[in-house]
Amino acid sequence: MEALILRSQSPDLVKFMEQQNVWNKLATEEDFLEGVNHLAKGITDHKGDYMARLVSCLTPTLSNLYDPQRVVVAGFLAEVQKYCTTVLSAMMAGMDDKEDPEDDITLESMSGLSKILKEIAESNVRPILVNIALRIRPCFEKEKGAVRAAAFQLFGNLSRFGDGPSKEPFLEQIHTNFVSILLHLNDEDEEVKKSCKFALRQFGPLLSSSAMNKMFQQYLIDDKDISYGEFMYDLSKIIITDIQSKVNFYVMGNVSFFRSSWVMIRGNAAMFAGFLLGNLPKDHHTLISKDHVCGALIQLLKDPAPEVRQKAAEAISLLYEY
Template sequence: MKIKPFLESENDDIRYASILLMGNLSKFGSGEPVFKDQIHNVLVSLLLHLVDPNPQVVKACKFAMRVCAPVVGSEQITAMFQNHLHEDKSLHYGEFINDLTKYLIQDFPGMLNFYHISVIQFFKSNWPEVRAAAAMFIGFLLGNLQQEHFSQLNMATVTKGLVLLLQDSDPVVRAKAAEAMGQFH
């Protein structure tokens, strides 16, 4: 809980170090329910910082997610993180998040409200890359969500956030927000 604020630090070195620390702590938290909750608590931040403008932060996220994966509690997500999150390999973020949201919906339906609220908080991130990734994440989450789960999401807040992103100064953010809104059905 004390590390979480540093994951969003504007200082690249602090962001990098806090993410590495989170990953290294997972070696000691295996089997601890409280640590599992904390991993879920920072998962959205780690996922969105996979597109961080600092390449070292991206590598740290990949490392942290690979070593924390067994604690998450999903064999499919663990396998996905182990197979796709290699520090020196590129990642097709859209495909990765699209597949991941399917597993999150399937394996953690009770966490959907928490995940979508966490993602919405990143609509105001300092980094346009992270704002665009947040729009993509919410878009794929909505696109993959079955009808029975929609009641868990605050669609008014999602819509309001995406409308604000449509007015963002960065054209990529605006495009990703429009794509996310295309998932509404």
């Protein structure tokens, strides 16, 4: 263990271990658990980016047959819980690394966060839950498919904390990111599609619509294709019925994707906006910023991609009552 820490290239961690006399404590039975606690604190404070892998590796030991191993791991994880805000903050910092042009550090940070979020208590995440969601959002539109997939997976894992005291702020984050997740449900990358299905299944129960949740659980199966157009058409009707107050917000969210760099996403956005507008009852048309939306759809008729122009034309054809 000492050799491993020395190879970590972290002088601060090595210094901490020496100051706390950790190696001697780990060598004696009566001081062993205290040494484990110091070890956990040292790694948390000085090598927080290691923590996700450690937690992932150690957690299965909690169901081990050997009591001493379970006790040691439980002690280590309990100490980690005390400092988990520090750990999460350190891992979130990796998502903003300016010297990461290939997004490798971002990908590793999000994968690590997904692992560690499965193990920690809601009370430890609550103070930074919204901050995590805000950090994830730009990654939904990253060029690398693996990063987009990890981002949607991580957002889905945040749903574990969305049904307690954090429900209201997390629901706002769901609504803010709902359009993006639904558009990438028809992404060019298969892993992104799976991650979007996972996220929708996870936060479906948090939405105030049993019909929508039933739809997500029934049709969004990882290895099963969906008829995306039919799915979105039916979903738009449920949205209008069950969460009508958000319709204009979602429509404007779609308009923001009319300038996406992906042809498929621009087409998806035009289609979704058209379904929401076309299915909205006439007496609720005043809810919509229709001049802005219609103008944006008309601009899409000039899109360089023929499939986007087709989707825009189809969306406009649904607006005959406007």
